[in-house]
Amino acid sequence: MVARNNNKKPLPTGSLVPSEAEQKLKPPRVVHIENGQVVVAPPQNKTGNRKPKQNQSNRNRRPKRDFGRNPLPSFSEHRLHPKEGVLSDSEMNQTSLLKKDTVYYVPLGGLEEIGRNCGFFEYNDEIVVIDMGIQFPEAETPGVDWIIPNISYLEKKKKKIKGLIITHGHYDHFGAVPYVLEKLGNPTIYGTALIKAILEKKLAEMPNVPKMKFQIIKNHDRVKLSQNFTAEFFGVSHTIPDTTGVVLETPAGKMVHFADFRLEYDEHGNPLNMEEFEWLAKQNIHSLLMDSTNADGEGHSTSEKIVEKNLEELFKAAEGRIILSTFASMIERLGEIITIAERIGRKVLINGRSMKENIEIAKTLGYLKFNPGVIIPLEEIKNIPDNKILLLSTGAQGQENAGLMRIVTGQHRHVQIKAGDTVIFSSSVIPGNERSVQNLKDNFSRQGAIVHTNQDLDIHSSGHCLAEDLLTVVKMTRPQFVIPVHAHYYKRAANIQTLKKIGFPKEKVIMLDNGYITEITKNNVRFTGKTVPAYYILVDGLGVGDVEAVVMRDRRHLSEEGMIVIVSTINKKTGQLLKNPDIISRGFIYLRDNIELINQVRDKIKNTLNQTKSQRNADSEYIKTLIREQVSDFLYRKTERRPMVLPVIIEV
């Protein structure tokens, strides 16, 4: 018998049906039970429109996933909700929570993912934030535009924020600024002229953001941010000009944040621009916050000179049009490509707004130098011979709405793929995008294009140090501690093995997670056991944070199990069913093939309503709950699947 839930919050007016996920939010989701064990993970092997299994005895059982008594949280639970031990709102308001005269470091994002890079240092009444990036959506967050750092702690302490340092102009380091600037109390942003120009462009698109206060910094500027924090900036090689590392002088010592960086080599394999590391070696570094995006990759970076040489050879060999895709933010690479195009007499056309904007900004500020006539508008592609065309496009990750996808699916207004086109992916695949990139390449190939990727030739060099380079840097700069930042745990942990080679002790490589409040003293770095909220904040359209975990769960549930809508028309007074219930199914079963099951569901509903109709003034919320639970259980018994059941009651 189903008990009536009196604790349920009243539904907002106008809401027809309570969210299925809302009901399951607490206690923890129980998807199904096998052999008496609670199995948290959703069942495997789900395909749409499968015939339900009527015979329980001879079905093939799917492999059991037994997490024992303490089921592991799924990734989503971990990322969409506060971690255990997280500070409560009232705790965050307490000033005495952190010890006086102690330096704390808290990474807010970027340590369990690629992107969303953000962290801050706190000392008494002073906070300095480094980077405020976005993360691209992933399979766990369907329909979301961006994921941004959780700033609920910083928001409460906004009066303490003495500055926001942006290390470089990549979205995963600055992209969240427009969404959080006001909430942070509009602190002064420190960054190079290029970052200022890129940010101004972004902020102009968002009308309700306050005018930013920006202080342009140059290499080796030393800026006193507050009484106890001073920053000195130094140049590192990356894929966008003017990437700056930071030496943050704190009362506990010098914390060095490397931004994103790689070592640059000439074509003979000699390292370039090592002066900055020599300078750092004299700084008596306490901790290195080290970009670990490629820490699990062996060897050295590929020289950008080799990339350039290989691209030029590919361009020369191409007989038809060239379509090249790379990240819109790889401004240095884009500059090289335009120069080659000029040299070999091809015109450059740009497909993708972000790429166009970045090239314009970089050209205006003098980072890129080329004859303006080399770039021509995309609309003119028809008027140019194929062998004079070099089309630059965004979308190398297989993003659905980006330029490359529109071309390959024939939806582009000006460009369709034709046999003999050369398509070049001068990029790496961001973890998680493997399948969409594979589809993209396959589709180009089917239409007769010649596809080149980083796998068959060095036509991309990552912007992030590989293991051997990281070793060189630590050897040169001799920090007391290494705190790997940027990227998933296993990548960051690779540093432990790498650094062992030079006898760097394991316990001095500090492994943190997002949200960890970390105490830094002169001779120690220690996780305090407390965390600040660092779970995902989702941006959906222009809304920030209004896509709650519960919405995400609904979306995942729908994508995994489908839905079934049951429309019952009842007599308002008696609760009596007036006609056969209508049943609509999407992504669960094909109704026409499952008439028997549908009839059984109808019978189930009739029985349920017959039990309740004797009650006077039948409560439609109660009836809905009853239908939902009974139909869910029934369908699970019959099909082993749990579609979202949405009962709709029409009272007449």
Ligand SMILES: [Zn+2]
């Ligand atoms: Zn970067």
